[in-house]
Amino acid sequence: MMLLDLPAADVIQIANRLEQFHFTEDVQIAALDTLRSVWVHGPAAARMLGHEDYKSWAQYQNARVDLAGMPVVLARIDQLGVPGFVIFTDAQQQDEVTRAVAEQGALRATPATDWFARPGSPRRKRRGIRSGLRTD
Numbered sequence: 001m002m003l004l005d006l007p008a009a010d011v012i013q014i015a016n017r018l019e020q021f022h023f024t025e026d027v028q029i030a031a032l033d034t035l036r037s038v039w040v041h042g043p044a045a046a047r048m049l050g051h052e053d054y055k056s057w058a059q060y061q062n063a064r065v066d067l068a069g070m071p072v073v074l075a076r077i078d079q080l081g082v083p084g085f086v087i088f089t090d091a092q093q094q095d096e097v098t099r100a101v102a103e104q105g106a107l108r109a110t111p112a113t114d115w116f117a118r119p120g121s122p123r124r125k126r127r128g129i130r131s132g133l134r135t136d
Contacts, residue, residue, distance in 0.1 A: 001062065001073070003032075003088065036094040039077075040101055041084035041109075048104040049074065049085060068100035 006014055011031045018029050046054035049067065054076065062075035073088040089097045102108065 001064070003062070003073070003075070034091045035088050036091045038087040038089065038094060038097050038101065039079075039084065040087065040106055041078075041080050041082050042106075043083060044105070045083050045085055048101055048106050049087075050104070054085065055083065067097060070097060070100070072097060 004014070015029050015031055022029060040048060046052055054074070057076040059076055059078060062073055065072060065074045067074070067087060067089075070089065070093050072093075075086050075088070076084070077086050078084045087097055087101070098108075
């Protein structure tokens with residue numbers, strides 16, 4: 001499986017262009033409008049996802065996995081200078097996935113709770129802020 005993270009305004013145009021190169025029946029090109037992401041970053045991220053062996057994953061390695069009884073796609077994407085993962089899930093399961101990770105000890109990162117996101121933070125000026133979960 002390959003996932004492309006694109007600006008919403010470009011999805012249709014790029015999908016149409018990729019369809020021009022579609023030469024096998026085993027390929028499906030589709031916009032995943034119902035797909036949502038939950039980001040988990042921090043030294044304990046792999047443990048909070050239930051598998052320490054995720055730490056050995058290469059950047060952008062991904063797999064379909066089971067998280068708290070829900071099928072999701074998990075990808076290793078380090079950001080913010082710490083190990084990280086993104087969980088792609090159906091929109092209807094996003095709250096449940098977030099709750100499952102929070103039950104393992106992850107904290108919801110918001111501007112009010114994360115020093116990184118606080119106004120004036122030198123790191124905030126260098127990088128964009130994403131909503132998600134953090135691990136300490």
